[in-house]
Amino acid sequence: MTAKEDQKLFESQMELLREGYREKLEHQLSEMVKLLKNLEKSLDPLPALETLRQELHKIAGGAGIFGMPELGKKARTLEIQMKGIRERAALGKEVPVSEILAAIMALHVPESLPDKGESASSMVPEKSFGSAGDLDVEEPRLLIIDPDDKRGRELVLALRYFGYIPRHCSRLSSAASLFPHKAPQAILLSLSSSENPFSVTTLAEEIKDLFPELPPLLVLSDSLDFSTRLAVARAGGQGFFIRPLDVPKVVDRLEQLIGRREMAPYRVLIVDDEPMVAEHFCLVLRAAGMEVHREEDAARALDMLSTFRPELILMDVHMEDCSGTELAGIIRMEEEWVGIPILYLSAESKMEEQIRALNSGGDDFITKPVDDAYLVASVSAHVSRARRLSELMAKDSLTGLLKHIRIKEALEVEMSRSNRDGSTLCVVMLDLDHFKRVNDTWGHATGDRVIKALAHLLTRRLRRSDSIGRYGGEEFMAVLPGCTPEKAEILMEEIRKNLKTIEFHAKEEVFNVTCSIGIACSSLGSSPEEVLQAADQALYRAKEEGRDRICIS
Structure with a gap:
């Protein structure tokens, strides 16, 4: 779907939701008037007054979100007054029914909502870093400048095995035609043996003329002397490699400079007993590329922690059956969920109430109505930080892939999703x-360099929706959601072939390695343990049949 189509769909969904909310609001106010008219006949006015306060609280939080900020402010003022009236009524004071009725009837719903151009909700929010987008990762673009055509072509071929898109030119003057629209993400500059090492500074300046924001610069040279290293440092070089090249080492540096594969979409759980308000937030966050699930019921929301495994919970404070602070307290009782960020999203404006909510297990407090862009930015910032901390604990220090326990957790998450939507899932076991x-x-x-090379190859060749882990030692595991065995075999065959072509340098010798691969596919209702065991058995069979091959369970 194009950006224009995305925008059109987002606008139509928002328009339907806004009109639906407007109709609901008219009905809500009508019911409040009926309740007030019956209040004088009631022997106990307290339940009705509490119901009115709760309804006003909902309007105070929702009206501004749907383009009626003035109505929201009036409802908030009346909600505060209603709280005082209820407290006085509990002490036996008379309830000023006629005054309350006049104030409620003065809450007019506008005949038409603001034009889309005036609404903060009219634009699709900018995609967050952890957005879903397309399943395939955009492969990094590299520029290789080497006067030796044969050597340049060989490096192009070697880097392609790792999932890069390299372009080679023998002269800098040809570089612009290779990258007419987008600058390369990194440049590999090869110095010839006859070249003055300090010419790299001049070349770097010329590169900057072509690409004003100079991409990371790696220099390849025959010389290891200090003057060459100094020249590279002065030119702003961020990597220096001696020929013959150890390509996995070059790839390792490229990964550090231009980043690993893009992140999977942020997973957000919204808990709010106002369906239309919650749906508004869902649309906004989904438009920003996040995966969002909403629940009105606190008990069901608790169950979703295990099945959906959210990375952030966005919840209202004032909910009827179980308040947000109570739910946060329940969540924090479980050690597994102590670290998940909880953001309160409420019309509560009293500072002491907000502080009390934060002290009950929350991480931040956002007051309704909230600007859509601010909501996306706040959620993104919290999830990004939590994800980074989680990665530091969950990732293998050598490869940057998931540790044994985390890749098994990823399998459980994807199996739950697969069983819910009836899709297929493949598990791959790979061993050097x-x-x-x-x-x-x-x-x-x-x-270690061999292990890192295979990790880079898997990271670049698999999709960002896939999970990859170091299962132990030289054994790796990948979880491929929405993938058939046939597609998994094609993908892993490419990885197997690419790995055996990589040349490793050690003790003035060159060697190659191979791997064996086992693949298993899930069926509806199958458990993570069953699929993992099937993939492991397929790997064992590949080893038994002579290694350097793929077997499918």
Whole structure:
């Protein structure tokens, strides 16, 4: 879907929701008037007064969101007054029914809502960093400048194995035609043996003329002397490599400079007993590329923690059966959910009430009505920070992939999703062949480079919706949601072939490695343990049949 189509769909959904809210509001005010007219006959006015206060609270939070800020402010003022009237009524004071009735009847719903151009909700919010987008990652674009055409072509081929899109030119003057619209994400500049090392500074200036925001610059050279290193540093170089190139080392540096694969969409759970308000927030956050689930019932919301596994909870404070602060307290009782960010989203404007809510397990308090862009920015900032902290604890320090326990958790999450929507899911087990021989012959440092090279290959070749983990030692595991065995085999066959073509350098020798792969696919109702065991058995069969191959369960 194009950006224009996205915008059109978003506008039509918002328009339907706004009109629906307007109709609901008229009915809500009508029911409040009926309730007040019956109040004089009631022996106990307290329940009716509390109902009126709650309804006014809902209007105070929702009206501004749907383009009626003045109505929302009036409802908020009346809500505060209603609280005082109820407290006095509890002490036996007379209820000023006629005054309340006049104030309620003065809450007019506008005949028409503001034009879309005046509404803060009329534009699709900018995609957050962890947005869904397309399933496939955009492969990084690299520029290789090397006067030696043969050497340049060989490097292009080697980097393609890792999922990059390199372009080679022998002269800088040809670079602009290779990247007419977008600058490369990194530049690899090769110095010839006859070249003055300090010419790299001049070349860097010329590159900057072509690409004003100079991409990361890596320099490849035959020389290891200090003057060459100094010239590279002065030119703003961020990497220096000696020929013959150890390509996995170059890839390792590229990963550090231009980042790993894009993140999966942020997962947000909204808990609010006002369906239309919650749906508004859903539309806004989904338009920003997030995966959102909403619940009105607190008990069901608690169940969603295990199945949906949200990265942030957005909840109202004042809900009828279970308040937001009570639900937060329940959530914080579970050690597994102690770290999940909880953002209160409420019309409550009293500072002491907000502080009390924050002290009851919340991380932040956003007052309704809230600007859509601010909501997206706030949610993104909290999830991004929580995700980074989680990564530091969940990721393997050598490869940056998920640790053993985390990749198994990712499988549980994707299996729950797969069973809910009836889609297929593939699990891949991958093991380096004869890896002990690599460690014994070339040392553990070289073995680590081989493991990192395979991790980079998997990271670049798999989709951002996939989960990849280091299962243990030289064994890796990948979870591919929405993938058939046939597609998984094609994808893993490409990875298997690419790995065996990579040249590793150690002790003045060059060697290659291979891997064996097992694939299993889920069926409706199957458990994570069953699929994982099937993939493991397929891997064992691949080893038994001679290694360097793929077997499907």
